[in-house]
Amino acid sequence: MATGLDSRAAASTQTDDPDSQVVRFGPDAPLTLDCGVSFAPLTIAYQTYGRLDDDKANAVLVTHALTGDQHVANDHPITGKPGWWDLMVGPGKPVDTDRYFVICANVLGGCMGTSGPGSVDPETGKPYGLDFPVVTIRDMVRSQAMLLDHLGIETLFCAIGGSMGGMQVLEWAVSYPDRVFSVIPIATAARHTSQNIAFHEVGRQAVMADPDWRSGRYLLEGTNPKKGLAVARMAAHITYLSDEALHRKFGRNLQDREAITFGFDADFQIESYLRHQGMTFVDRFDANAYLYLTRAMDYFDIAADYDGQLASAFLGTPTRFCIVSFTSDWLFPTEGNRQIVHALNAAGARVSFVEIETDRGHDAFLLDEPELFGAIRGFLDSAARARGLAGHEAAP
Amino acid sequence: MTVQSPRYNDMAAGSQTGRIDLLLVAGMIEPGSRVLDVGCEDGALLQILEDRYDIDGRGIELSQRNVNECVAKGLAVVQGDADRDLTDYPDNAFDYVILSQTVQATRNPRAVVEEILRIGRRGIVSFPNFGHWRMRWQLMTRGRMPVTEHLPMSWYDTPNIHFCTIRDFVMMAEEIGARIERTVALDARGNRLDGNASLRRLNLYGEQAIFVLARNGA
Numbered sequence: 001m002a003t004g005l006d007s008r009a010a011a012s013t014q015t016d017d018p019d020s021q022v023v024r025f026g027p028d029a030p031l032t033l034d035c036g037v038s039f040a041p042l043t044i045a046y047q048t049y050g051r052l053d054d055d056k057a058n059a060v061l062v063t064h065a066l067t068g069d070q071h072v073a074n075d076h077p078i079t080g081k082p083g084w085w086d087l088m089v090g091p092g093k094p095v096d097t098d099r100y101f102v103i104c105a106n107v108l109g110g111c112m113g114t115s116g117p118g119s120v121d122p123e124t125g126k127p128y129g130l131d132f133p134v135v136t137i138r139d140m141v142r143s144q145a146m147l148l149d150h151l152g153i154e155t156l157f158c159a160i161g162g163s164m165g166g167m168q169v170l171e172w173a174v175s176y177p178d179r180v181f182s183v184i185p186i187a188t189a190a191r192h193t194s195q196n197i198a199f200h201e202v203g204r205q206a207v208m209a210d211p212d213w214r215s216g217r218y219l220l221e222g223t224n225p226k227k228g229l230a231v232a233r234m235a236a237h238i239t240y241l242s243d244e245a246l247h248r249k250f251g252r253n254l255q256d257r258e259a260i261t262f263g264f265d266a267d268f269q270i271e272s273y274l275r276h277q278g279m280t281f282v283d284r285f286d287a288n289a290y291l292y293l294t295r296a297m298d299y300f301d302i303a304a305d306y307d308g309q310l311a312s313a314f315l316g317t318p319t320r321f322c323i324v325s326f327t328s329d330w331l332f333p334t335e336g337n338r339q340i341v342h343a344l345n346a347a348g349a350r351v352s353f354v355e356i357e358t359d360r361g362h363d364a365f366l367l368d369e370p371e372l373f374g375a376i377r378g379f380l381d382s383a384a385r386a387r388g389l390a391g392h393e394a395a396p
Numbered sequence: 397m398t399v400q401s402p403r404y405n406d407m408a409a410g411s412q413t414g415r416i417d418l419l420l421v422a423g424m425i426e427p428g429s430r431v432l433d434v435g436c437e438d439g440a441l442l443q444i445l446e447d448r449y450d451i452d453g454r455g456i457e458l459s460q461r462n463v464n465e466c467v468a469k470g471l472a473v474v475q476g477d478a479d480r481d482l483t484d485y486p487d488n489a490f491d492y493v494i495l496s497q498t499v500q501a502t503r504n505p506r507a508v509v510e511e512i513l514r515i516g517r518r519g520i521v522s523f524p525n526f527g528h529w530r531m532r533w534q535l536m537t538r539g540r541m542p543v544t545e546h547l548p549m550s551w552y553d554t555p556n557i558h559f560c561t562i563r564d565f566v567m568m569a570e571e572i573g574a575r576i577e578r579t580v581a582l583d584a585r586g587n588r589l590d591g592n593a594s595l596r597r598l599n600l601y602g603e604q605a606i607f608v609l610a611r612n613g614a
Binding site (some may be wrong): 248275283321323338341342345346348350351352354355356357371374375377378381382383385 | 452467470484513
């Protein structure tokens with residue numbers, strides 16, 4: 001594993017010069033953000049897999065979660081680990097790159113090459129830090145639409161993503177109903193709950209309490225609030241799992257010792273596991289990006305723009321929906337997903353809804369869940385037939 | 397895989413193509429319609445409708461396992477409860493709303509039928525007829541709740557909690573102001589009884605019934 005200093009350099013390098021395709025939009029094509037700022041220049045770093053058909057009808061946008069990135073199905077340039085969704089995306093996988101042209105962009109505000117707080121502000125020649133404008137999920141989606149324009153793709157066959165990625169997918173359906181034929185929002189919600197805002201605030205306070213955060217100016221001052229970010233990650237990671245899964249995996253097992261030590265070392269395996277999660281996370285993630293992206297999720301509330309009526313946001317939508325939740329996900333519980341289903345029914349939308357039984361909590365969407373894969377295969381096959389995509393006429 | 401307790405035993409229906417009532421229901425629907433199948437089980441009817449009749453079909457099903465199976469087949473099905481979740485849907489959202497062997501398993505059949513006539517221009521309701529002579533005979537001779545080939549479960553196991561007869565259903569339709577547009581009764585072998593037969597005869601010899609309903613004035 002890379003040492004702290006090396007990995008810091010590696011992460012910065014990915015922010016400035018990512019191992020990805022990159023598109024730059026200059027001052028002539030600014031992105032108008034929800035906060036009112038006209039943002040330019042804008043850089044978007046993205047990966048693609050598979051081949052775009054001549055009629056450009058087979059494009060699938062994968063949207064990533066809070067701590068994900070564009071490296072869906074290739075080895076990660078910093079960690080060297082397989083892509084975060086290589087169980088779902090690839091040749092012969094449910095999102096089959098032999099059939100579909102898959103695009104995934106690093107989100108606006110991220111730290112893997114798309115413009116974010118760690119990017120260099122061309123006006124000052126220094127990283128934006130907290131001068132970067134606060135972005136929203138809708139801003140992310142607008143920037144993705146700019147990427148599609150750049151690629152010459154008018155309509156997505158499908159947009160799919162989990163958690164914060166699911167929020168983007170829902171926003172796609174609301175903002176661009178005519179540009180997305182089908183959507184698969186997984187383990188998500190139409191608005192961030194008070195409890196989830198609370199968890200995010202704990203994470204942000206942990207980052208900001210680290211003296212190395214330097215009021216957000218750590219890149220300029222040559223420090224890195226690793227401890228704060230690691231604590232934020234540790235707290236958040238608990239919310240991605242479930243009591244049952246933690247018990248099954250760790251129980252009260254001790255870490256490399258026969259008995260408790262009457263001290264504050266990591267006596268328990270779960271402590272050691274969480275510390276490891278925190279430490280490896282800071283090698284690939286930027287603390288300020290964590291603040292911005294959690295904030296974007298906090299601000300997410302689709303119904304807010306429709307007098308509190310979620311159904312109004314989807315009225316008359318031509319898009320096909322497949323909503324997925326997991327029984328043990330207490331961060332984005334089934335009930336929140338069901339509210340989306342109710343709203344879609346009320347709006348007359350074509351909607352499928354599966355709840356997958358698993359004890360693996362919120363993170364289940366990233367894991368090997370055959371029933372999830374079956375549902376997504378079936379939904380995509382059916383949508384592809386309805387869309388008349390080549391090679392789907394005889395799909396079983 | 398857990399075995400779902402069937403509301404109606406289709407293995408006994410004696411047809412190569414599956415449940416004969418599903419095919420009959422499918423034939424009552426105009427091609428190109430928007431259809432909601434309430435209690436769609438494994439999606440057999442929706443599949444027939446989408447494959448053969450070019451229909452925009454949706455389903456609601458109580459069992460999550462059935463729902464997941466439907467979605468894996470590419471059907472637009474959501475997990476939901478006929479008694480609770482029909483209120484979500486706006487008025488006249490569908491051309492047809494179907495209750496196929498479902499109404500007798502709901503907690504409040506009358507309210508459910510009223511709901512399907514609110515959200516659909518027409519409702520199609522099929523159910524096992526408890527007025528069939530074999531049911532009457534069993535109850536009379538044995539003094540016990542009837543158990544048949546199609547309804548093989550004991551009273552304490554069955555998901556069917558609100559059995560009715562054809563005559564009961566006709567009277568309820570009258571009470572809620574629904575117009576009966578068609579009545580079809582099938583005998584034990586799945587053959588249609590003469591449509592001109594009296595209600596008394598349908599109620600005695602029909603093992604199951606299919607009604608097409610519309611709101612009065614609609």
